[in-house]
Structures are given as C-alpha cells and as structure tokens.
Amino acid sequence: MSDLHIGLVGLGRMGGNMRTRLRAAGVEVTGYDRDPKVTDVASVADLVAALPAPRTVWVMVPAGPITESVITELGGLLEAGDLIIDGGNTKFSDDMRRAETLSASKIDYIDVGVSGGVWGVENGYGLMVGGPDEQVARLMPVFDALRPEGPREEGFVHVGPVGAGHYAKMVHNGIEYALMQAYAEGYELLEKRVDLIKDVPGTFKAWQRGTVVRSWLLELLVRALEQDPELGDIEGYVEDSGEGRWTIEEAIENAVPVPTISASIFARFVSRQEDSPAMKAVAALRNQFGGHAVKKADD
Amino acid sequence: MSDLHIGLVGLGRMGGNMRTRLRAAGVEVTGYDRDPKVTDVASVADLVAALPAPRTVWVMVPAGPITESVITELGGLLEAGDLIIDGGNTKFSDDMRRAETLSASKIDYIDVGVSGGVWGVENGYGLMVGGPDEQVARLMPVFDALRPEGPREEGFVHVGPVGAGHYAKMVHNGIEYALMQAYAEGYELLEKRVDLIKDVPGTFKAWQRGTVVRSWLLELLVRALEQDPELGDIEGYVEDSGEGRWTIEEAIENAVPVPTISASIFARFVSRQEDSPAMKAVAALRNQFGGHAVKKADD
Amino acid sequence: MSDLHIGLVGLGRMGGNMRTRLRAAGVEVTGYDRDPKVTDVASVADLVAALPAPRTVWVMVPAGPITESVITELGGLLEAGDLIIDGGNTKFSDDMRRAETLSASKIDYIDVGVSGGVWGVENGYGLMVGGPDEQVARLMPVFDALRPEGPREEGFVHVGPVGAGHYAKMVHNGIEYALMQAYAEGYELLEKRVDLIKDVPGTFKAWQRGTVVRSWLLELLVRALEQDPELGDIEGYVEDSGEGRWTIEEAIENAVPVPTISASIFARFVSRQEDSPAMKAVAALRNQFGGHAVKKADD
C-alpha cells in the first residue's frame, strides 16, 4: 500500500491498463485522456491542479509530437520539485534534451522503457528506468505496482541517468526484432520440408520445455500456430517502429556490428515492398550480360 | 513404471546422465562405454546379448565416424525387429541412409534430436523424434522418462519419418545460434555506452520478467554476468558445430533466406581468426585508391 | 595459326559462339550438337572418330546430368592420352571425381571456368583453367583463341590442378552476385529519393569515368537504364544458379565469412517468393504480443 498520488496522461491501451494495475496496488491515480469516456479530469491543467505537491505526472501517449506537446504543456504548468515521467517509446536523446530544458524550471524528468504489451496488465510490465536516484527511489511504489510479481530486480532496473531507460528499451526492442526473425527463419526451414516435417506446430510446441530455444516469444508462436497452423490468414507484411531503427543508428554511431538486428529490420522493409527496386536492377543486370529474357536468365 | 529394458551405447556427459534419468524413471538400462569405470558390460556384443528381444539400443556417442562405426557394428549384431536409436547430433541425411541400409536386415531406426545440455539430467531433455509410428509408440516410456515434466507435447514431438527428428534439432540449433547472437549484439550495444548505461548485468536481469525478450538463454546470460559482470575472463572466441552449418546448407538447398542464422555463424568464423584475409584485402584496396598508409586510409 | 583440331560437344549459345571464335583463330573444330541444324557430325561417336589422336573434346553443355552423361559416353569412346575439357558450370568436386574415374583409362581431364556470357564471342572469354601442366600447355592455342585480346595473363589463368578452374569460376560468380547486389542497393537508395535525385540513370552514367565504382557491371546497368530508365518493364524476380550456392557451401565448409555474398543470394530467394513464410511468422508474433490486428501492429 502506498500513499502516492500521481497523474497519468494517456489512458489508451497501455495507459488505461496501467491505471488499473496501479489502483489495484493502492496507488492513487488521476488520469487524463482526450477521450471523455475514460478521463478522470477535463484537462491537463485540471490534472495538475488535482495533484499534491511535489507533483508526479506519468506521460503515456504515442512517442513523437504528441508526447512532445504534452510534456511542453506540463512544463508550463508544473513547478520546481515536480516530476515528469515519460513511459512511452521515446528516443533516448529526446529525453536528454527535455530533461535539460525542464531543469531550467527545476522540474525533474524520468524516462521509463516499458515492455509487456497487452499482457502487462495481467503479468506486469518490465521496467527500465533512467533518471535521478532520489526521484527513482521516491517513485518505487509506482514501479513496484507496475512491474511483474517476483524479485524486484527481475522486472525493474534503474539503468542510469536520464535517457538510460529508453536506451535500454531501445536495445531490448532491437534484440526482440532479431529473436523474432530467428524463430521465423526456423519456421520457414521447417515449413519448407513438408515431405519430412509432418508437424510444424507440434515441433515448436515441443520446444517449450527442456530446449535451449525456449522463451516467451516461442510460447507466443505456439499460440499463433494453434490458432492458425499454416498461418494462412496472415500476410507476411511487417511494420517496424522507431526503436529498431534507432538501434541501428546507435550501432553505427558507436561502431557496434549488429548483423542480426539489421537483417531483421531489412527483412521487414522487404516484406512491405510490392516489388523491389533493387531486385529489378539485379534482374536488369543479369539480362544485360546473359542476354536472356528477364525471368529466364542464367549466367 | 515401465518394463522396458534398453541398451545404451555411450555413457559420457550426455549418455551417463540419461542412464541416470532413465533408471530413476524405472526403465531398465544396460550401458556400454569404452571407459571400464562407467560401463555395465564389456562390449557392444555383450550389450546386445544382455537385451530381451525385440532389442532396443540407444546410441549416444559423438556424431560422425564414431556413431557410424557403432551403428555399423550394431547392424551386424542385431536381428529383424530390433531397433537402433541415434540420439546424437547426426545429420538428418545420414539417418536416412542408415535406415535404408538397416532395412535390408529389417532392423528399425529412430533418430532423436536431444536438447538441454548439462541441464537435462535435472530438467529433462527436449526430444524431437523421427521414425516409424509403432516403434515410437513402443518407446514412449523411454521418451517420457527423458523429457521434462509437464505435458508430453511441450517437451516431446514425433516430427515425422526417419531424419525428421534430427532435421528439427538442426533447425533448433540454427535458431539457437541467431538467438544467442541477438542477445550478444544487445550486450555490446549496452556495454559500449558506459557513459549512460550504469548497470549492464542489472539490465539483463530485469528483462527476466514481463518483457518480450525473456527466455532461458537470457537467464543463462544473467547467470554468466553475475559470475563475471564484464565477461573479463572470457575470450570472444566461439566454436560452431555441424548443425549450424547444415542449417545454412539446407537453407541454400531449399531457397530459404536465413540472414540472421548465417550472420550468427559468420560472426563465429570471424571470432576465431587472428587476422582476416578479407579485411586485409579491403585495407589493401583502400590503400591503393586512397594513396594512404595502411591503417591511416580514408577515401 | 594453330594446327590443333578439337571436338566440341554442345553448340548452343555458348558453344556455338566458341566454335565461331575458335575457327576464326585458325583452330580446326568439329562440333556435335543434338540439333541437326548446327551439328557437324551425327553423333558423339562420329565426333571422336573425326579427331586425330591424341584427341581433345571440349564439352560445353548444361552442367549436371547432361554434362555427366556426355562425359561418361566420351569416357567409353576415348583412349589413353586423350583429353576431355569441361567448359560448363560444373561443381569443382565433380571435376575431381570425374578426373579420378577417367584416370583409370589414362584419359586426361581439364576444367575451364568460362566467363563473359553473350559478349564473349566478340570480347573473348575470361578463362580459369584447372588440370595437368602439359595438357594445359598443349591446349594453349585454343585458350588463346577464346580469351580476350591483350596480355594472356589478363584473361587466362592456370589456377591449379583439376577442379581449380571451376573453383575459381565459382568464386568469380559469388563475387559477381555481391557486386550486382551492391549496385542494386545503391539504385534503390537513389530511386527512393525522387524529391532530391532528379536523374538516376544520369548518375550511374556519370560514374563510368574517374570514380571508384566504375566497372563493366556498371556499364551494363547504364545500358539497362538507357533502355528503360525506371526499369518499369522488369520484375524484381531473380534466379540464382549453382555457383552462388556452392560458394556459400564452400564458405561454410572452410569457415570463411561471406556476409555480402550470402546476403545477395538470400535477396534472390526472397525476390522469388509470393509471400514469405518467415515474415508471416514475424507478423503472427507481433500480433500475439501487441494484441493488434495483423498489418496494424506496433509494439
């Protein structure tokens, strides 16, 4: 039980679930959302007015311009000693810039990378936190309410100063991309040999205990294959989000080789192309030196 | 409790542990090993003589020539209706060839991919099986004894005909390579930013609950980092085994793109090179067109 | 002018052009082809009968079973001291096996990797030769007739013993794949920025002199873009041939990292897929943990 009372901006899928989980743990939450059906107060200003000082506002809205505008608004409403927490998928360098700006008003800033997706409301959210020690310590009841059951250090980490939380989340997502691609390549290798592999879903299912590759993503793939054993209803079209791209940028910036993470992102790029300009160029080249009709070339 | 009595050739780290686990489950096992300290009988012939018909011999020796010679010897000793199980890391095409040869003597053959390493004796072994239905059914008490606790289908699968078990294990290992490389790239991305990431081991530790990337391999990495937080005692030198290579060969053979699995294997190749001939060639090229001293080139 | 008289089996696009080029250089050629319109003799046996001892027969038919059967037939017709040359795209290990077999009849064997495609009849063919020194020396007038004008060592090489010629050609083709892919990636990078890059064909054209990337493949890409500036008539569908695949297999066998060559081949695999099983699996995974509709997922 905690006597913390925080504000929460953004009550969508993630924020709404987090409010539920926080309240269940005894944290008082005043939530604001543009949607009048879910909001507790009429405006961000009302939210700020409803909070006891020092105020804490957790921002849980889409990363980018929306988060930027909410934090700018909050920066004008909050006072010295207050705290803004960004729990969205913000780029770590934006955290650093914002914290710098807010420090002029002595408003503190914490960035939290939140993992867990729709499962978080039930399982808890993995939390990676960046920011000043004393504020992180003060907010611990909030983090404890959100993180999964079990030892705190298995679902929560104070990674470092401002930016570190989202940096860690960015790397987490980069890894996630490559893990998914790894299972996907294995899936295709099995699926291709229908002559030999008579039970593709059963093979993944049997990897859930005892094997080296067991993981939560594997369990999700098993679920997916139980619902649709040949993935017949799913198109091989995959979006990517900022974190994956930033991971590559950071890798390049720091001269870290990331062949599997980059391969995973490139595979997603290809998956969204109707036709590949690059492969048109290769086809054109083969046609030129081989003298063959396109699509019939050999060299 | 089972009334099965099987022979087991090879009582090393894997075979020895499996004998222990089988006996604990009430399966009678007569084991043979070249090492007189661990063997139950003096020779393969004695092993065969000790078994009730129809005989079942599980071969658990290093893949390649040793397995080949043991199976050839067994082929000469066993009779119609008997069964050889190869639980080693055999290439699936070798299984097919051997089953064909043994079928002339009406000796059956089952291939089993076994995952779990040194943890298997305690946790059970993930089992991927290829072979004829009736023999797989007859051996089920053996598989049940070896596989992990829990629902059978989460630690055991009858993948298909002969070869399918080792094919599935090969793909499992290919995936495993890419999973390991994914975490490793993430590790380097975190480790490189010592200015920002103040707790690399703690970050991995915190990913164990609630996050998308949680897995058994992650738990092992956490263990490794608890023992040696900067991996200072470990050289970045990594062997690879047959399964990873065969995975690439099969991918090529079946036109399956496997960018992350191949990247993982190439990273291992590079890790073992004192200097890279390829990169010497690149350095030489830059020197030629840039006119710079080698190691000081720009273009 | 040479007094050599050789047989040539296979008078298709490659073989027919080679006969032309050889005769123009004064080498006497008796050609055989199944197509009565182009053949000089009625059968392989007639071809052999038409040649002076020691006989030399250059085989220029599709690699694989057809080459295999022609060489087997020749092996039965030729005598000690005769020579078979395989100029097709044979796998180097097949050369070694055949040479071993033919050596029982004291028939020599030379493998020649031939590059140049349809341009060869005019420009000459790049030749990579494997086989015994004295036979290579004896055939030099043939090689000189086929290779491009200029210094012999810039268009011909005796790489090593039997198999070395096709090994070198295999590596040549592996490199070729990656070179093509490199230009193709550059093409897509330029083509994507229509807002900035106002002349994609002109950019490639301007790289033909003075730049680091100038090459024959670049010239071919310029030709292709002159014929079809947006490659609108070409589908991004690209076949691959044996050499590329064998290059990867050899790389794996010899622990040589080949990230660009493998990436080039995987890109071709993907280019031929209507939908990607692997990306269906990734999409399914994102759907599972993100709880989103497929194609609308984010994490």
Add this chain to the structure above:
Amino acid sequence: MSDLHIGLVGLGRMGGNMRTRLRAAGVEVTGYDRDPKVTDVASVADLVAALPAPRTVWVMVPAGPITESVITELGGLLEAGDLIIDGGNTKFSDDMRRAETLSASKIDYIDVGVSGGVWGVENGYGLMVGGPDEQVARLMPVFDALRPEGPREEGFVHVGPVGAGHYAKMVHNGIEYALMQAYAEGYELLEKRVDLIKDVPGTFKAWQRGTVVRSWLLELLVRALEQDPELGDIEGYVEDSGEGRWTIEEAIENAVPVPTISASIFARFVSRQEDSPAMKAVAALRNQFGGHAVKKADD
C-alpha cells in the same frame, strides 16, 4: 580555355591536385591554405578580395567542423550573387541547411561529390553536382577541367538541387564499400584453399578482361597483390568514413534494405576490435548451457 577565375580553399592532397588540373585547363585559380608553403594568398579575406564578382569559392577542406567554419567565414565575406561550392565529403543534409542560411544573403551554394582519390589529378575526378541550374551551367568550364576525358556525361552529372551531389556521392561510397567487401570475400575463399588454388594473384589478374567482375577496384587489387602477393605486410584493420554510415542511416530512414552495404560496414567495425564484446557474450552463453570450458565448448 575559360575566362573563369575561382577561389579554392584547401590545398591539401585533393585541393592541391585540383588546382593543378584546373590551371592546366586554363581556369584561373587563387588558392588559400593554412600552409604558407602552398597558399597563394595570406587569408580567406585576401582570397575573396582577389576574385572578380560574381565570386566563386570552391571549398576543399575536411568535412565537418573545418568545412563548417570556412563556409561560415565565407558567408560573412561574400556578397549577393556570389557562389560557394563545397567539394568535400559533406553530409547532404548539412548542404541543405547551409544553402538555406546563405540564401538570406543571396549567396548561392553548390555541393559536389568528388570521386577518384589520388588518381584524380591524372585521370580526372568523377563529379556529382547538386545546386541551381544557372550556377551549374556557369561553372561548367570548371567541371569540365576537373572531370575525366571523354563524354561529359560519363564523368559528370547534375544530380538535382542542393544536397543531391553529396547524396549521390554518399550512395557511391556505400556501393564502393560493398564492392570492396565482395572482392575481399572472394579473396579469402581463394586464399583458404591453398591446396587447390595455386595462383591467387594470377586468378585476380586473369579476371581483368572478358569476365563479369572486371572493374577498377579489381585492377587495384591486382596491383596490391603484385606488390604483396600474400598481403603479408597489411593488417586487416579498416577504417570507415562518414559516407558509409550515412548511407545506412538514409537506408533506415527510407526503409531501403541494404544488406551488403551494412555487412561491409559491420565487417570494418569488427576488424578494428581487439576482442568482440558480443562474441564474449556468445562464448559465455555456450559455456552456461553446455557446461564446457570456454574455447572448448560444443553443444
């Protein structure tokens, strides 16, 4: 013969050679360099004073802060109608920003990607130009003096508006990286089979005529191998420059898959590491699940 008179800031290896080539073509050049031994005037201000209006100053200094400061200084000295040309390896987005800033003073800006390295003084430089049509047209005598002999469009291109020249050069260098890596992988494949490939330098030499892979880079590799047939004096340590990295960033930004270009850059990153943190992590993982000593692990 031209009556153009331009200023040139930076008389190092590139700028100095360009002055030579320009003067040989009849372009009047006043050069400035910090090095009193090579400079024509004492300061940038003196350079500007020496030029007829409208003034043209070509900046050929290292990209980054040095170029930035030179252009800022020039911006304060030049007048409406004057022109600054940046011929260095500037990022295209910096060109856009600078042109925007200078436009307030009605100073024009052209960016030129220059390829050719130390060979340019003799062979001419490949030129990729971005900027306004009329200024590009006015400067054509300068471009004609610098570019290689032959048709203008084979060594010069006006790619588009400001930034387009350096964008094209960036892509050129990205391609270059992958081309070099492709030959390098081929080199290692040949070099590894000393049992079979008896003449590695000779093989590359023989690819110079008639083959698909012939190129200027191939010629340079032949030169390097003639000087040092086993590349024994060269360490496999390779720097990378901004253009390669920016190419990846642009690819990510525009969702263009660039597997060979990224693989080339990652190979360079690895080449500079004494030990790989990532591979230490993989070794640690194998040790954990296999229970083997590090460096002796198998799974």
